[in-house]
Amino acid sequence: xxxxxxxxxxxxxxxxxxxxxxxxxxxxxxxxxxxxxxxxxxxxxxxxxxxxxxxxxxxxxxxxxxxxxxxxxxxxxxxxxxxxxxxxxxxxxxxxxxxxxxxxxxxxxxxxxxxxxxxxxxxxxxxxxxxxxxxxxxxxxxxxxxxxxxxxxxxxxxxxxxxxxxxxxxxxxxxxxxxxxxxxxxxxxxxxxxxxxxxxxxxxxxxxxxxxxxxxxxxxxxxxxxxxxxxxxxxxxxxxxxxxxxxxxxxxxxxxxxxxxxxxxxxxxxxxxxxxxxxxxxxxxxxxxxxxxxxxxxxxxxxxxxxxxxxxxxxxxxxxxxxxxxxxxxxxxxxxxxxxxxxxxxxxxxxxxxxxxxxxxxxxxxxxxxxxxxxxxxxxxxxxxxxxxxxxxxxxxxxxxxxxxxxxxxxxxxxxxxxxxxxxxxxxxxxxxxxxxxxxxxxxxxxxxxxxxxxxxxxxxxxxxxxxxxxxxxxxxxxxxxxxxxxxxxxxxxxxxxxxxxxxxxxxxxxxxxxxxxxxxxxxxxxxxxxxxxxxxxxxxxxxxxxxxxxxxxxxxxxxxxxxxxxxxxxxxxxxxxxxxxxxxxxxxxxxxxxxxxxxxxxxxxxxxxxxxxxxxxxxxxxxxxxxxxxxxxxxxxxxxxxxxxxxxxxxxxxxxxxxxxxxxxxxxxxxxxxxxxxxxxxxxxxxxxxxxxxx
Numbered sequence: 130x131x132x133x134x135x136x137x138x139x140x141x142x143x144x145x146x147x148x149x150x151x152x153x154x155x156x157x158x159x160x161x162x163x164x165x166x167x168x169x170x171x172x173x174x175x176x177x178x179x180x181x182x183x184x185x186x187x188x189x190x191x192x193x194x195x196x197x198x199x200x201x202x203x204x205x206x207x208x209x210x211x212x213x214x215x216x217x218x219x220x221x222x223x224x225x226x227x228x229x230x231x232x233x234x235x236x237x238x239x240x241x242x243x244x245x246x247x248x249x250x251x252x253x254x255x256x257x258x259x260x261x262x263x264x265x266x267x268x269x270x271x272x273x274x275x276x277x278x279x280x281x282x283x284x285x286x287x288x289x290x291x292x293x294x295x296x297x298x299x300x301x302x303x304x305x306x307x308x309x310x311x312x313x314x315x316x317x318x319x320x321x322x323x324x325x326x327x328x329x330x331x332x333x334x335x336x337x338x339x340x341x342x343x344x345x346x347x348x349x350x351x352x353x354x355x356x357x358x359x360x361x362x363x364x365x366x367x368x369x370x371x372x373x374x375x376x377x378x379x380x381x382x383x384x385x386x387x388x389x390x391x392x393x394x395x396x397x398x399x400x401x402x403x404x405x406x407x408x409x410x411x412x413x414x415x416x417x418x419x420x421x422x423x424x425x426x427x428x429x430x431x432x433x434x435x436x437x438x439x440x441x442x443x444x445x446x447x448x449x450x451x452x453x454x455x456x457x458x459x460x461x462x463x464x465x466x467x468x469x470x471x472x473x474x475x476x477x478x479x480x481x482x483x484x485x486x487x488x489x490x491x492x493x494x495x496x497x498x499x500x501x502x503x504x505x506x507x508x509x510x511x512x513x514x515x516x517x518x519x520x521x522x523x524x525x526x527x528x529x530x531x532x533x534x535x536x537x538x539x540x541x542x543x544x545x546x547x548x549x550x551x552x553x554x555x556x557x558x559x560x561x562x563x564x565x566x567x568x569x570x571x572x573x574x575x576x577x578x579x580x581x582x583x584x585x586x587x588x589x590x591x592x593x594x595x596x597x598x599x600x601x602x603x604x605x606x607x608x609x610x611x612x613x614x615x616x617x618x619x620x621x622x623x624x625x626x627x628x629x630x631x632x633x634x635x636x637x638x639x640x641x642x643x644x645x646x647x648x649x650x651x652x653x654x655x656x657x658x659x660x661x662x663x664x665x666x667x668x669x670x671x672x673x674x675x676x677x678x679x680x681x682x683x684x685x686x687x688x689x690x691x692x693x694x695x696x697x698x699x700x701x702x703x704x705x706x707x708x709x710x711x712x713x714x715x716x717x718x719x720x721x722x723x724x725x726x727x728x729x730x731x732x733x734x735x736x737x738x739x740x741x742x743x744x745x746x747x748x749x750x751x752x753x754x755x756x757x758x759x760x761x762x763x764x765x766x767x768x769x770x771x772x773x774x775x776x777x778x779x780x781x782x783x784x785x786x787x788x789x790x791x792x793x794x795x796x797x798x799x800x801x802x803x804x805x806x807x808x809x810x811x812x813x814x815x816x817x818x819x820x821x822x823x824x825x
Contacts, residue, residue: 160730161371161693161707162443168433168725176432176483188384188428195478197529202475209385209400216306217469219502222519223277223310224317235276239283242272250291259338262330266321273316280316281309307465311506311575314516319579328578343624343805344582352636353598360640363606366699370451370558371442373488374692376648377497377680378480381425381461390414390421396462398424417716419726420689422782425461426682430726433711434681434689435487437728441709442693449489451696452556456648456678457497457612468502474526481530491536495564496527496550497612497648498571507549507568508576509587524550549587553596560701561605563596565589567613570626577623584625590633597637606643606701614647614677616656617798618815619807621649627804634658634802638672639752643701645673651680651687652776652817653708657755658802666800671752675802679778683713685818686782690731702749706734710778732775741768759796766792777817784817788825
């Protein structure tokens with residue numbers, strides 16, 4: 130092991146040297162386009178039809194017209210100097226009270242509940258944090274059912290008086306206009322004394338209750354037909370098409386050049402950002418024009434990335450991309466108090482409008498957890514009355530925009546309105562693309578804590594199965610597109626829907642589902658799905674791959690990047706993947722430069738991993754390939770170190786993976802397509818955005 134460890138210590142340096150000297154891990158057959166693209170220094174004013182005036186040196190402020198809403202967004206929505214200082218006026222939704230009580234009666238109930246919950250928290254008659262939390266929820270349920278509109282204020286009061294959080298955090302988490310109304314719905318409708326309560330308590334604080342595991346899944350009748358015996362996938366055509374994968378744009382139209390780029394709370398590069406180590410008003414790291422490691426994407430960086438796509442991929446209007454997959458998250462990482470429906474709709478309109486102008490071929494987008502308000506919240510239609518339609522404003526908007534841009538037809542648009550932004554469409558090459566809203570397994574969508582024993586409360590996976598079965602019957606190949614990944618280290622989704630998805634992937638792979646794509650982590654990662662629920666992980670049982678796309682945003686401590694696949698038009702397998710990046714560490718030096726950011730070739734997936742995996746030149750980069758890569762990593766941990774470098778898009782901020790424990794964890798994550806498998810891996814090495822928490 131001493132030799133292996135010494136190799137791992139020097140591997141990151143060697144990888145950096147190789148990239149610097151050779152311009153990336155390059156394919157022997159040459160690049161698809163230019164090796165690098167230097168963006169113009171000036172903002173491309175042709176990107177939008179009109180602009181609001183802004184101070185010299187600041188980001189542009191397009192006067193955006195929304196063709197679906199038939200409005201022009203006002204300047205004060207995105208002006209960096211007029212950040213919201215009051216809650217939005219968006220509608221709030223509460224459960225219907227089960228009794229018609231007077232205001233005085235409701236206040237009496239709330240006062241009694243607050244007193245009882247305080248006694249439970251501070252008393253000793255109930256032992257154990259989990260038991261106390263469940264008991265408190267049971268008391269709170271009556272308040273949510275009888276006096277729902279008074280619950281958020283009571284939550285803020287209890288949160289503050291108990292010292293659960295600081296006063297500002299209590300308001301951020303539980304005020305009616307942030308998440309208070311959502312929590313009220315949960316208390317009223319969840320089985321707080323059962324499994325739902327355990328999920329709720331674990332979400333509030335992991336020290337309250339342990340994270341629940343996977344519940345037994347009854348697959349009887351789950352699928353309309355059994356998996357065909359000896360099912361085979363179509364043969365390759367030998368023809369290739371270029372497909373772009375972009376993810377996590379996170380446009381920040383409120384980005385303020387020169388503001389604090391190294392802040393100590395909330396989103397940096399904002400007029401209200403500060404560094405608590407400095408006197409008020411002083412700035413430790415002025416936000417560069419093109420972005421910073423602790424900030425989301427300013428217009429100048431986003432447009433530079435989009436301008437780079439054509440030259441780097443070798444595509445143009447005459448030689449267009451086949452299509453683009455966009456795996457979610459358009460909106461910046463706003464504090465909830467500064468988020469609104471209108472701000473979400475602005476980002477949707479702006480980013481997809483820019484993509485329409487700069488990307489050739491259709492774009493097939495999915496919604497991310499930030500693409501809604503409140504952040505990450507989506508409601509299943511099964512909730513009673515208006516609660517089941519409380520997020521329909523967003524699905525109406527995106528369906529209209531996607532159809533307006535010509536990316537989906539009216540049938541798919543109607544599906545998107547009904548299925549939470551999800552749709553199924555056969556593209557012009559014959560590939561069926563099925564998207565789904567991963568908020569319905571994301572742990573931060575608190576409404577998922579209602580009826581947690583049901584892995585498909587929203588019907589999302591019933592729709593997916595329906596469309597996959599139709600595709601199998603028609604002999605079609607499918608790509609699945611989502612946002613929040615189904616596995617990796619098991620920290621993002623809830624276990625039950627993740628388990629259900631794994632069964633779906635196994636049932637329809639590899640003969641129907643060709644590939645699966647996610648975003649969310651902002652990092653360059655991959656997952657492998659195996660037969661038999663991953664109980665036997667081998668090259669023979671590897672069924673499918675989950676490609677997790679690199680983000681455009683640098684947040685946090687990452688470079689900006691995107692990827693292109695070379696795809697066979699018969700099998701729709703991937704035969705090559707190229708990734709490009711821009712060095713965010715170089716952005717401060719561009720302040721007075723005659724050029725903008727440089728996006729350059731980072732690596733070829735086949736050339737970087739293929740030789741070590743012994744992979745044939747004419748074989749697709751499928752699940753068997755990726756399993757072979759993990760086997761090669763087991764033999765040579767320096768390959769894991771290379772993967773770790775590329776995971777952060779070659780960022781100078783990424784921690785090195787230089788110990789056996791880190792390498793073993795990364796290999797385990799790559800083989801984990803579900804929560805259960807990811808949680809079974811060593812923890813603490815899942816992200817390169819901060820120093821690893823795992824022990825070497």
